[in-house]
Amino acid sequence: MxxxxxxxxxxxxxxxxxxxxxxxxxxxxxxxxxxxxxxxxxxxxxxxxxxxxxxxxxxxxxxxxxxxxxxxxxxxAPGSSRGTDRSDDSPRSADESSGRTVAVDAQAQERQSTMCKRRKGLPRWTAKFRVPETSLEATPDDGFSWRKYGQKDILGAKFPRGYYRCTYRAAQACAATKQVQRSDADLCVFDVTYQGEHTCHQKPRRATAALSAPGGRSQTPPPPPTPPALPLEQQDPGMRLLGMGFRRVLRVETAGLALHDDPDDRGPASAPAAPFSFPSVPPPLLHAGEAATTTDSIPVAAAFSPPASSYGFSAPSYDCAPATCYGDVYDYDYEAPQGARMRGAESSELGEVVSRAMVAAPASFDYSSSLFHHQAELDPHLPFPPFGGPPHDPYQ
DNA sequence: CCAATTTGACCAAG
DNA sequence: CTTGGTCAAATTGG
CATH class of the missing domain: 1.10.287 (Helix Hairpins)
Structure with missing residues (x-):
């Protein structure tokens, strides 16, 4: 806010x-x-x-x-002089997005004329969705409507990668795209790479909808990578919304980086970095999360909807009882476009924090090791696209 | 008929 | 040249 x-x-x-x-x-x-x-x-x-x-x-x-x-x-972010550009992009900022929309438009035109496929610069993050075995056919859905525009076999991967773009791409100049690929190692896992944030106004339908309307198409919460931040005010500890749902816990894991935690740093089993809680809204900048535990439970909305076609998965209905759905895990891995990079030393500890922060930050960092695992619970109220994305134009 | 998906071709980057 | 990403015509489904 x-x-x-x-x-x-x-x-x-x-x-x-x-x-x-x-x-x-x-x-x-x-x-x-x-x-x-x-x-x-x-x-x-x-x-x-x-x-x-x-x-x-x-x-x-x-x-x-x-x-x-x-x-x-x-x-x-040295050139900090310009600080007010981006800023929130909360859902409601839709209206004022007019300015931004223009920018997007420009990008679209440029893209059209140039027809380049370069989408560097766009914020990018990856999420791993694990679907319950009872619904292997489901494709994780993040709450947005996507239109598939291609599929390709990827070298070394057993399954093809599906390319999707926002359904409202043309209508609303929404540049968001995502790539979905089933993990070869675990059939229940999907790697979903998102690029660009949604600028369209999709109304969030609740996950519930998904449940009740199996045939429905997407809608679900987003890839929320976003973070953690803050509005504690609205977070209630017990916030388990969900009437139905599946719950997942978010856990952060910094891959590859050894966080030198103190011996006393929390217990053994704990994960290195701090977990955080997240609001569903775009938080301001970063916050160092330090929750007490490594796994926070967050009501992330995640619904699996049945898109289906591409891989031929269709979500069976969600009859999978909540119970069976427990344990789904999502891993988020944010990746920034190339650009600034932070100095090594700290990077290790920053890992996850950075990742999320970078979503909001203008500059990009080259970091790429954090993963967020989280197990969430289906949440009827979809939090919404938190993306705190970089609203600013990625292209120079 | 409209809208979404499929699928092979095309193109740029590495 | 290879590979990944996108386009667009053809196809399928509602």
């Missing part, structure tokens, strides 16, 4: 200041606890102190990471 990612420059400075502040406070807290630890306390008290100290250390570290992220952004 409020200006989402708008705060680029001053915002980052402020953010850095706040984070530094928090870091310092956490440090002091840790010292205080440590001091207490020396006293003649009982072992239990001592243990408690140890615990708090660990918590303080984690907090400090988390803040430090967040600061690193902020710095990375700052570094990556």
């Amino acid at each position: 409020q200006d989402g990612a708008g705060a680029e420059e001053g915002g980052i400075q402020t953010l850095l200041a706040l984070l530094a502040d928090g870091e310092e406070q956490a440090r002091q807290l840790g010292e205080m606890v440590a001091a207490e630890d020396d006293g003649p306390w009982s072992s239990s008290r001592r243990a408690a102190a140890e615990h708090y100290r660990g918590a303080a250390r984690r907090l400090q570290r988390t803040l430090g990471r967040a600061a690193a992220v902020a710095r990375a952004f700052e570094a990556a």
Whole structure:
């Protein structure tokens, strides 16, 4: 809601200041606890102190990471002078999208005349959808209406890749496209790569619809890669909306990067990075998520609809009981167009944060290792396209 | 009849 | 040249 990612420059400075502040406070807290630890306390008290100290250390570290992220952004987006371009793109921004629409239009024309296939520059992210075995034929649907425009066999892949573009591409100049490919390793898994954000106004139908209307076509929530951010206000912990649904938990996993977590950083089983919760709305910029657990449960709306044709999957009805659907996993992997890149050091910890942030950021980062696994539950209210995408024109 | 999908050709990038 | 992505005519389905 409020200006989402708008705060680029001053915002980052402020953010850095706040984070530094928090870091310092956490440090002091840790010292205080440590001091207490020396006293003649009982072992239990001592243990408690140890615990708090660990918590303080984690907090400090988390803040430090967040600061690193902020710095990375700052570094990556130097020309910060223009900060107000993009900004929110919440669903409702539709109206004001007029300006943006124009831009899109221009792109469309350009594309037409040039007929180039280059779509570099467009934000891109990948999601892995795992469908329940009971409905192997289903293709994960993200809530938008797509029109298939091609299919191709990909080298090394057992299954062909399907190419889809937004149904309203022509009508509304929506440039969103996606590629869907079934994993050769696991038939239940689909890799879906999205490119470009939707500029069309599709009305979100609830997943419920999908359930009740099997034949219906898409509609579902989006590939939400977006993130995590914030509006806590609207998040309720217990928010399990869903009447039906399947629930999934979101878990972030940074592939390939070793996050050096402290020993005390949360328990063993936990995942490296922080999970986050997400709102369904386009959040502002980043937030360092640090949820307590690695797996947050999020009501992500995800419905599987039966598109079907291409791979011949058609969603059986959703008779799959919710139970059977549990466990579906979605992995999100954001990838930015080429462009700025952040310095290595921090990249590892930033992994997931960056990814999401980059969605909102103008500049792009070259990072590509984060995956978000999440298990969500079908949510009747589709959150909506969160994409906080880069509204700005990708093409130079 | 309209709209979506199929499918092979075409084209650009690597 | 190979491969991935898109186009567009033909086809299918409602």
